[in-house]
Amino acid sequence: MFGNALKLALQAIRRNVLRSFLTTLGIIIGVAAVITMVTLGKGATAQVTAQVASLGSNLLMINRGQGFGPGRDRVSSPAFTLDDIDAIEREVAGLQAVAPMSSSNATLVMGNNSWNSTVRGSSDALLVAGNWQLDQGRIFTADEQASGAAVCVIGQTVSRQLFAELSPLQQSLRVGRFHCEIIGVFKGKGQTTFGQDQDDIVLLPWLTFSQRLAGHREVQQIYISLLDYVDAESVKQRITTLLRIRRHVSNPAQQNFSIMDTAELADTLTNTTRTMTHLLAAVAGVSLLVGGIGIMNIMLVSVTERTREIGTRLAVGALEREVLWQFLVEAVVLSSLGGLMGVLLAIALSFGLSWWMSIPYVFDAGITLTAFAFSALVGVVFGYFPARRAARMNPIDALRSQ
Amino acid sequence: MSSFIEFRDVHKTYGTGAVQYQALKGVNLSVQQGEFVSLMGPSGSGKSTAMNILGCLDVLSRGEYYFQGVPVSALDRHQRALLRRHHIGFVFQGFNLLARTSAHENIELPLIYRGLSKRERRWKVDQALDVVGLLPWAAHTPESLSGGQQQRVAIARALVTSPAILLADEPTGNLDSERSVDIMQLLSTLNQEQHLTIMMVTHEPDMAQYSQRIVHFSDGRVADDMGVSGG
Numbered sequence: 001m002f003g004n005a006l007k008l009a010l011q012a013i014r015r016n017v018l019r020s021f022l023t024t025l026g027i028i029i030g031v032a033a034v035i036t037m038v039t040l041g042k043g044a045t046a047q048v049t050a051q052v053a054s055l056g057s058n059l060l061m062i063n064r065g066q067g068f069g070p071g072r073d074r075v076s077s078p079a080f081t082l083d084d085i086d087a088i089e090r091e092v093a094g095l096q097a098v099a100p101m102s103s104s105n106a107t108l109v110m111g112n113n114s115w116n117s118t119v120r121g122s123s124d125a126l127l128v129a130g131n132w133q134l135d136q137g138r139i140f141t142a143d144e145q146a147s148g149a150a151v152c153v154i155g156q157t158v159s160r161q162l163f164a165e166l167s168p169l170q171q172s173l174r175v176g177r178f179h180c181e182i183i184g185v186f187k188g189k190g191q192t193t194f195g196q197d198q199d200d201i202v203l204l205p206w207l208t209f210s211q212r213l214a215g216h217r218e219v220q221q222i223y224i225s226l227l228d229y230v231d232a233e234s235v236k237q238r239i240t241t242l243l244r245i246r247r248h249v250s251n252p253a254q255q256n257f258s259i260m261d262t263a264e265l266a267d268t269l270t271n272t273t274r275t276m277t278h279l280l281a282a283v284a285g286v287s288l289l290v291g292g293i294g295i296m297n298i299m300l301v302s303v304t305e306r307t308r309e310i311g312t313r314l315a316v317g318a319l320e321r322e323v324l325w326q327f328l329v330e331a332v333v334l335s336s337l338g339g340l341m342g343v344l345l346a347i348a349l350s351f352g353l354s355w356w357m358s359i360p361y362v363f364d365a366g367i368t369l370t371a372f373a374f375s376a377l378v379g380v381v382f383g384y385f386p387a388r389r390a391a392r393m394n395p396i397d398a399l400r401s402q
Numbered sequence: 403m404s405s406f407i408e409f410r411d412v413h414k415t416y417g418t419g420a421v422q423y424q425a426l427k428g429v430n431l432s433v434q435q436g437e438f439v440s441l442m443g444p445s446g447s448g449k450s451t452a453m454n455i456l457g458c459l460d461v462l463s464r465g466e467y468y469f470q471g472v473p474v475s476a477l478d479r480h481q482r483a484l485l486r487r488h489h490i491g492f493v494f495q496g497f498n499l500l501a502r503t504s505a506h507e508n509i510e511l512p513l514i515y516r517g518l519s520k521r522e523r524r525w526k527v528d529q530a531l532d533v534v535g536l537l538p539w540a541a542h543t544p545e546s547l548s549g550g551q552q553q554r555v556a557i558a559r560a561l562v563t564s565p566a567i568l569l570a571d572e573p574t575g576n577l578d579s580e581r582s583v584d585i586m587q588l589l590s591t592l593n594q595e596q597h598l599t600i601m602m603v604t605h606e607p608d609m610a611q612y613s614q615r616i617v618h619f620s621d622g623r624v625a626d627d628m629g630v631s632g633g
Contacts, residue, residue, distance in 0.1 A: 004514055015502045312498045315459060316512040316559060317487030320479065395486075396459040399498070 005325035012330055019302055024338035026298045027379055030291020031342025031371045032349060034284050038367040039350035041280035043359040048273045050360075052266045054189045054198070056131025058232060059262040062222040062239070066258055077256035079218035082206075084246055088222070092238050094230035097128035100206055101221040104214050108202060109174040110162040117158055119175055119202045121209020122223075129223035137169050137184030140205045148207035153184035155201035175202060178212045232261055288371065292378040299331070299379060303386035304401075310390040311398030323391040324384070331383025335376040342375065343368055405432035405468070406599060407456065407567070412465035414451050414622075425451040427622035428465070435566075438593040438600045440610035443619030450571060452619065453603050457490055457569045458482040470566070487515065491560030495572035497552045499544040505531065505555045506540040512563050530558035534588065550581030557588065561598075568592070570602040574609055586612040 013020045064077040082100060089098050103120040124139045126132060137153065144151050152173060159168050168182045189198040210217050226235055236259050249255050313323055346368070354361040390398050414426035426448045433439055441449040454460035455467060458474065461482075467474040469485060477485065492498075499508045509530055513523045531537045534554040544552050553573060560568055570589065574582035590612045592598045602613060610616050611630060618626035 004517070008514065011503075011507070015500070308498070309500060312500065313511070313515075314483065315457070315486065315492045315494075315498070317483075317515045317563065319483045319487070319515070322515060394460050396454045399459065399494070 002325065002329075005322065005329045008326045009329035009333060012326070013333060019305075020334055023295075023298045023302060023334050023379070024341065026291070026294045027335055027338025027375045028342040028345060030288070030294060031339050031375050032345040033291065034287045034371040035343065035346030035364075035368055036350045036353065037287060038280055038284050039346070039362060039364055040353055040357070040359070041276065041283075042362040042364050043350075043354045043357075045273050045277055046362050047359045048269055048276075050190060051192065052269050054131070054192075055262040055266060056225070057263060057266065058226045058228065058230075059129065059131060060224040060226065060232070060236065060239070061260045061262070062224070062243070062257055063260065064220065064257050066255065078247065079220055080222055080257075081217065081219055084243065085219065085222060087242060087246060088224070088239060091242055092235060094227050094235055096225040096227050097125040097223075098225075099123050099125040099129040099223045100219040101126070101130070101223055102206075102209060102214060102219055104209075106176040106202075106213060108158065108162060110171065113162050115158060115161045117200050117202055119204060119209065119213060121204050121206045121214065123206055126203070126223060129225040131225075132189070133187040135185045135187040136167070137182070139184055145205040145207060148205060148211050150178060150180040150208060150212070151183045151205065152180045152208075153186060153203045154182055155186045155199035155203075156188040157197055157199040158202055159185050173202070175204070176213050180204065180208070232263055236261065284367065288374050291375060295335075295375060295378045296382040299382035300386055303327070303383065303390060306387075307390045307393075307398050307401040310387065311393075311395050311401070314391070314395040315399065320391045324388055327387035327391075328380070328384050331380045331387075332376075335379030335383070338379065339372040339376045343372055346371075406435040406437075406470060407431070407433040407601075408466075408468040409452070409455075410466040410468075412452070412455065412467060413463050414448075414455065414460070415463045424622055426455075426462070429619075429622070429624055431617065431624060431627075433599065433601065435599055436593070436597045437615060438590070438613040439602070440613040440616045441601065441603045441619060442605060442607070442610055442616055443625070445605070447619035448622040449603050449617075449619040453569060453571055453601065456601065457492060458486050459492075487512075488563075489566040491563065491565035491568045493553070493556050493560050493568065493570040493573045495575040497544070497549075497556045497576070499552055499555055499559075502543050502545065504541050504543055505536060505547070505558075508544070508555055509559045509562050512559060516563065526562050527558075530562040533561065533592075534558045548581070549577050550584055553577060553581075553585055554588065557585070561592070565598075567599040567601065570600065572603055572605070574604065574606065579608075582606075582609060 062080070064079055080100070085098055085100050089095065099122050101120060101122045103118050105116060106119045108115045108117050122130070123145055127134070127139055134153070135156070139153060140151060143149070152175065154168060154173070162168070162173070163171070168185060171182050172179045173182050186199070186201070191197055204213065226232060239259060243257055244255065247256060310323055314320070351361050409429050409431040412426055412429045413424070416423045416425060429448070429452055431452070441453060443449045451460070455462050462475060465475070469489070474482065474485065500511070506527055509527045510523050513526060518526070528537065531540055534557055536551060536554055536558065539547060539551060544555070547555065573589070574585050577585065586609055589600055589602070593600050600613070604610055613630060615627070615629050617624055
């Protein structure tokens with residue numbers, strides 16, 4: 001009996017290629033839309049999460065000027081000095097590392113290749129204070145920093161641009177007008193939330209940067225890492241007080257530096273991400289519903305159309321349950337076929353789109369299964385129940401229906 | 403009780419209350435095996451309703467219906483479906499063939515429901531196609547067959563299960579006169595050579611002439627029941 005139902009169902013599907021295709025299409029689009037949307041959302045979320053992690057936790061960054069925002073002055077404020085760094089290290093407790101930071105653009109030359117990059121000057125403390133890690137080699141020694149040695153550590157982008165697959169260690173890299181030996185390579189950090197490539201970097205010891213490239217002694221930023229148990233707010237407060245005195249700020253409204261706290265930034269980003277996740281869940285729910293209604297419509301129309309056929313089948317000797325089995329098998333075959341194609345289409349689409357949007361592709365088994373199961377269920381339910389109604393009519397009523 | 407088919411005071415009422423409509427108001431009718439009976443009458447006279455009840459496509463409201471002595475009025479849906487499957491063949495005015503399905507597959511359909519093997523099905527279908535003279539058209543779908551050919555496919559589909567009775571509801575209603583004669587001659591041959599019991603609803607006296615007996619319906623009752631003159 002099941003064999004017969006399968007035979008009749010497949011026959012009916014083959015005979016009505018267009019109708020079968022439209023039914024399947026409804027399911028394909030429903031499933032693909034939901035999965036693609038949620039997958040892209042998850043990818044974007046994962047990217048934001050990774051960016052938050054690359055910031056490091058419990059870090060402070062001191063910039064000159066009044067911080068970001070309209071009407072805020074950043075440039076004309078005086079730079080910091082190495083004395084400011086000494087003062088902070090000496091007078092504020094609870095700090096793990098403090099590193100100066102200045103940067104300048106320079107052309108890098110290696111053999112026949114050249115590359116414009118950001119060259120920064122800092123100290124070995126930047127590993128901790130700026131949340132950098134080494135992939136190969138080492139960071140500057142105290143001697144190299146004190147003497148202004150011609151050594152440098154490069155980022156992944158620079159390594160890729162100038163050395164491709166070769167090892168950059170011990171190579172002599174021309175930075176602007178002088179040569180330095182590459183002693184280390186940083187691990188990749190990826191882009192910032194603002195789309196800046198953090199790996200496009202050459203790091204020189206502070207003194208080397210100051211003497212050989214920049215020609216000044218300005219510290220543009222200060223990176224600070226706090227000890228774990230320390231309260232970031234009180235440390236910020238103490239640094240603010242210290243720097244106001246050192247920088248002669250009498251009116252707090254005209255403070256010429258700002259302190260950014262990564263924990264605060266991370267909180268903001270995490271909140272944004274949470275909102276985005278909720279939004280996506282809502283969108284997915286609505287899409288599932290809309291897709292379900294589409295599938296329902298096609299199934300209902302198809303069965304109404306086929307009531308006469310059901311009457312004919314009953315008249316030539318089909319039993320009610322045989323007609324029902326046939327329609328059930330038909331609905332299951334079409335729904336699962338559509339669901340499967342929807343899943344495949346969704347994987348292809350979300351893979352392509354996440355590549356195009358340069359966000360990570362995150363396969364979500366949960367939504368894939370949910371979308372598939374929901375659409376298949378709607379297809380089966382709305383393929384089966386109208387058929388049941390038709391099969392339970394007096395055959396003459398089914399035969400006469402238009 | 404020896405009648406092949408017997409209606410005793412059969413009533414059929416559609417709807418309820420104010421919109422109630424009495425299609426049959428006490429029909430008595432008995433048909434013997436091997437008869438070829440035409441049911442005639444103006445539209446609304448109840449002939450089609452009687453036919454549908456005969457074929458277990460519809461149920462009566464009051465009265466009794468015996469099929470080979472079996473009280474059909476006491477059967478449930480499933481039992482009526484089995485009766486249809488094993489004893490009754492239908493031919494409709496609109497042919498009611500499955501679209502985009504070959505003549506062979508259309509005729510094969512009732513055999514699939516009966517669970518016959520592929521070889522038996524093939525043999526019986528070819529035989530039925532041969533009887534209606536459509537063997538060369540086995541692979542054609544209804545869309546590529548003429549009306550007359552479609553109706554012959556429908557007759558073959560009704561005959562392939564070797565039913566005890568063939569019920570034809572205006573089988574020539576959608577055909578021109580030449581094709582109609584064709585179909586009637588086929589039915590007449592089946593009746594005479596294979597002793598197939600046939601009941602046919604028609605409003606064309608010319609077609610009724612092919613049967614041996616004409617039952618006239620009027621206003622939900624049998625008005626006249628007679629043999630065909632000169633037949």
